[in-house]
Amino acid sequence: MKIPFNKPFMTGRELAYIAQAHQHGQLAGDGQFTAKCHKWLEDNTGSKKALLTHSCTAALEMAAILGNIGEGDEVIMPSYTFVSTANAFVMRGATPVFVDIREDTLNIDESLIEEAITPRTRAIVAVHYAGVACEMDTIMTIAQKHGLLVIEDAAQAIMCTYKGQPLGSIGDIGAFSFHETKNVISGEGGALLINREDLIERAEIIREKGTNRNQFFRGQVDKYTWVDIGSSFLPSEMVAAFLWAQLEEASEIKQERMNLWMHYHDSLEILEQRGFFRRPITPQYCSHSAHMYYLLLESKQERTSFIRTLSEHGIHSVFHYVPLHDSPYGKHLNPETNALPVTTSYSERLVRLPLWIGLGEVQQCVINTIYKAFNHDSL
């Protein structure tokens, strides 16, 4: 038996909606399905404006342009994240300034942000790891005090909240991912959330190759033309049609993943009590959407043998991230990053377990194998 780490979930209506998009006769972006997705995202986050993009990476690139990030600017972010968090700003000429993470949530340690601020700092990127929120109250207060932009990398955080507020809607700008490894998917895909009225018009222009095409279609200008920098950041209607089939069932998807997440959490409590590993910690004012289930083992060697034991039983588990400050390009950009002890230690000890809809009865095999790995009889 082979248990993969991830298996993309289909609701069953994706192909029918793609056929409908074909019948509508508009295959390029911003058709009826894109409009439905935009409305869903705005209704479910309270954001002033949602715009589909072809990836979360693209949404972050748009955020960097919208934030006027440029040569010589500094952007504060965790090192324990995916490369796109940094690349989007590096592509505008900025330097990423890496800050260590909290031991409980693995999110940027907000108590270390102020000492990383210099006269060149322009923005803070809050990455909500595993859909568990960063300390947004503190981050927003620091940003206001120093006049900084806050961008939420909410790639893993659709339908998650911080003190009741949907993630992605708290900072100036938010970004979601619909990559096939996330909860709600369209293969590749993403969305930009714009939470400030004054950024909306320019966001539409940047997304449409730097033209005022959207204003033209609304009848606000009588011809459309080149008005700013931009690129082609919008997905086709086929991608939006696929995504709509997923958004329609987003609550059910979240619930099914939560059941699996809770089953891991409850079943593995005893092994945590015996000191074999640490389970995820969720502050009580944060709600997540069961994007991932991870364990923090005692050492890198333990993780290596844990992954091997699972693999011998056909179970594929994975780890991430190589800390950005320790990667070849991160070192080249910012050779002076101080040691980030929590980031380094956690990146060597974290392991992610299979979590996908349909895991069902084989989830118990994963749990039993974990008990075996620590020479314990299962429950």
Ligand SMILES: *Cc1c(COP(=O)(O)O)cnc(C)c1O
């Ligand atoms: C998945 C992910 C991204 C990138 O998303 P894409 O849609 O693949 O571009 C960026 N940041 C984080 C934290 C992610 O998990």
